[in-house]
Amino acid sequence: MSVLNSLGVATTALLLAMPVASFAQSERDVKTEEANRALVTEFYDQFFNEHETEQSTRVLAQDYIQHNPGVPDGKAPFVDYFAGYFKENPDYQSEIVRSAADGDLVWLHVHSTNGDEDRGEAVVDIFRVEEGKIVEHWDVIQTVPEDSANDNTMF
Template sequence: MIMRGWLHIFSIAAGIAAPVAITLWSTSDFGVRSRAHYAAVEQQSAERSMSARDVVMAFDTLAFGERKPREAVLRYVAAEAVDHHQDIRGDRQSMIEMLERKDWSGTSPRRTIRHVVAEGDLVVVHHHLVRQPGTPGIAAVDMFRVKDGRIVEHWDVLQPIAANSPNRAGPF
């Protein structure tokens, strides 16, 4: 009879302790639903609700402003993305390789965005790119197609800026 009482008390305590322990474990920094997990899910949800323009500008800021091209591609470019740049294979990995070949140690390359046009899922960025300090640089247009918060397609058009152009207006 005494044994049955203790078994009863033990069962009640286990019935209370088990859900508490599971909840603490699953919402800790180590469990399956950790703070990091919830933060990642929240970030993905926020990125999916971003406008196409916001996605491209966030990519630009991380890749070029913060000089983290690999992280930018992995975060904002879809795994199945197509890049139409003629010097690379055109997949996401070749985009990473091309961007990582750039010298990110100093102030080059320097980009100045002149215009951003967004319509629906397309975003066009017109910018001045200077790869070598002291040179006129390149007038560049990058076009992006965005789907579900990720860049899925990219095109670029590059025009070297003439040092002695007769055009008073210039490329910008």
């Protein structure tokens, strides 16, 4: 038997010996996922639409991790950043178009605008929730263009 053939047999044997559970997804906890989704959507509406920067942030962890490069880490710096933003942009609103949860992650597809004449931005926000607190955030933001190569909306 050649060396390559021996390695192939050994690799196959090793893979077959691995427990099947290592490839299986863990069972979903839909009740917790839905609670996380409700927590995030309520926070998002109060914070970004009502501009309630103090009461709504009770669900943010003190050591909140932010992946948007323009927004600082931490609960207090996050609140300070957006309190200033809302003061300069009082018409800013974010409509949650759809949401989903999987495990400890919650996704929001959002149409954010800054006044009635603004076409706005399409945003996908991803939050990680741990023990009833929002602990981490990522986002992807795209400007809504005036013209599109198709007849589909971004929402």
